[in-house]
Amino acid sequence: MFFKSAKINEFRLWGLVFTLVGMGIMILGTAGIVLWGQAGKIVAGIFMVFGMIALLISVAVYFWAGMMSTSATMLQCPECGRQTKMLGKTDRCMFCRTMLTLDPSQATEHTPETSEHKA
Numbered sequence: 001m002f003f004k005s006a007k008i009n010e011f012r013l014w015g016l017v018f019t020l021v022g023m024g025i026m027i028l029g030t031a032g033i034v035l036w037g038q039a040g041k042i043v044a045g046i047f048m049v050f051g052m053i054a055l056l057i058s059v060a061v062y063f064w065a066g067m068m069s070t071s072a073t074m075l076q077c078p079e080c081g082r083q084t085k086m087l088g089k090t091d092r093c094m095f096c097r098t099m100l101t102l103d104p105s106q107a108t109e110h111t112p113e114t115s116e117h118k119a
């Protein structure tokens with residue numbers, strides 16, 4: 001398990017990253033017109049294409065996260081008592097990041113990670 005936070009939060013984070021990167025690239029491209037005039041328009045065009053690709057990826061990531069959250073399991077976190085969603089058999093709580101599992105055979109294997117969150 002390489003996710004440091006809940007999978008749904010992880011996908012939302014990546015969606016946000018791609019949105020910001022896409023917008024940043026587009027702003028840089030537009031700045032190219034101001035800096036280099038006519039030659040900058042070519043640079044701006046290239047940057048616009050890359051910015052659009054990044055924005056499309058972010059939309060795809062958001063869409064994917066939305067699709068997965070509909071199939072997520074709703075449960076109450078045993079650590080913080082709040083309602084959370086989990087994807088697959090093993091995921092982290094969206095609020096306290098405690099490892100949660102539906103598989104009883106794995107329940108005791110991740111105890112070093114969960115114990116640090118205990119009061």
Ligand SMILES: [Zn+2]
Pocket residue numbers: 077078079080081082084093094095096097098
């Ligand atoms: Zn929790």
